[in-house]
Amino acid sequence: MTSPSLETRDLTIRFGGHVAVNAVSCAYQAGTLTAIVGPNGAGKTTYFNLISGQLKPSAGSVLLDGRDISALPASARCHAGLGRAFQLTSLFPGLTVMENVRLALQSRKRLGLDLWHVWSDHKDLVARADAVLESVALAGRRDTVAALLPHGDQRKLEVGLLMALDPVVYMFDEPTAGMSVDEVPVILDLIRMLKKDRSKTILLVEHKMDVVRELADRIIVLHNGTLMADGEPEAVIASPVVQQAYLGMAAVEEAA
Numbered sequence: 001m002t003s004p005s006l007e008t009r010d011l012t013i014r015f016g017g018h019v020a021v022n023a024v025s026c027a028y029q030a031g032t033l034t035a036i037v038g039p040n041g042a043g044k045t046t047y048f049n050l051i052s053g054q055l056k057p058s059a060g061s062v063l064l065d066g067r068d069i070s071a072l073p074a075s076a077r078c079h080a081g082l083g084r085a086f087q088l089t090s091l092f093p094g095l096t097v098m099e100n101v102r103l104a105l106q107s108r109k110r111l112g113l114d115l116w117h118v119w120s121d122h123k124d125l126v127a128r129a130d131a132v133l134e135s136v137a138l139a140g141r142r143d144t145v146a147a148l149l150p151h152g153d154q155r156k157l158e159v160g161l162l163m164a165l166d167p168v169v170y171m172f173d174e175p176t177a178g179m180s181v182d183e184v185p186v187i188l189d190l191i192r193m194l195k196k197d198r199s200k201t202i203l204l205v206e207h208k209m210d211v212v213r214e215l216a217d218r219i220i221v222l223h224n225g226t227l228m229a230d231g232e233p234e235a236v237i238a239s240p241v242v243q244q245a246y247l248g249m250a251a252v253e254e255a256a
């Protein structure tokens with residue numbers, strides 16, 4: 001049994017009297033994509049915020065490669081290898097695609113944010129930036145200003161920036177939300193590609209059960225902040241708690 005790359009122990013947060021995440025203990029192994037499902041308000045995003053350091057827990061801890069990172073701020077967790085995709089908030093809209101990737105690589109190497117001076121001294125970064133742009137299929141857009149990219153390409157760039165940071169753990173919170181039907185497969189392809197790297201640990205919050213079914217090696221279910229189910233996708237999907245949550249959401253989507 002390999003040691004987990006990421007683990008939460010009794011992770012808990014209370015907002016006033018409401019327990020949004022309730023003593024969630026779960027370990028995640030490298031080479032595994034774990035889907036986190038559950039109805040709206042179940043605590044999925046809050047759980048991510050606790051792991052990435054956007055929120056401080058009321059109790060419990062977060063471990064990365066066996067090291068307790070609970071006391072670290074979000075930026076230090078990012079440097080330690082926790083990679084979280086934030087919808088478009090990590091893009092510099094006024095800079096080109098290539099400049100955005102450069103900045104992500106420089107921050108990874110702690111080279112500061114001087115775009116021009118640093119870059120000419122680090123040819124290895126140029127090669128790495130090219131490789132990142134290739135892998136997210138944006139090589140042809142390298143000189144386009146990020147704000148002028150179509151929405152789907154902006155989302156690809158966001159995944160590219162995450163890849164540039166080369167995290168140990170990738171966290172995606174509804175990565176296809178708000179995307180058009182032709183944009184969704186692009187993001188799913190990127191996640192499939194990341195999955196092939198068996199050294200990575202991927203956490204995916206996703207409501208679309210067909211996506212979960214295809215991508216997940218394991219599913220955990222959050223319900224009212226509590227871990228309700230954890231296991232092989234088919235078994236978890238067939239469980240009454242998921243059936244109820246999924247049917248509930250389908251009804252909401254139909255009504256919308």
Ligand SMILES: Nc1ncnc2c1ncn2[C@@H]1O[C@H](COP(=O)(O)OP(=O)(O)OP(=O)(O)O)[C@@H](O)[C@H]1O
Nearest residue numbers: 015018019020038039040041042043044045046047
């Ligand atoms: N900063 C906050 N202050 C107070 N309550 C909060 C805060 N953040 C989240 N909550 C509450 O915690 C609960 C869990 O919310 P969360 O956003 O984690 O759910 P979710 O599972 O991500 O839902 P969705 O599927 O709709 O994205 C909700 O009741 C929410 O209102």
Ligand SMILES: [Mg+2]
Nearest residue numbers: 044045046173
């Ligand atoms: Mg959420």
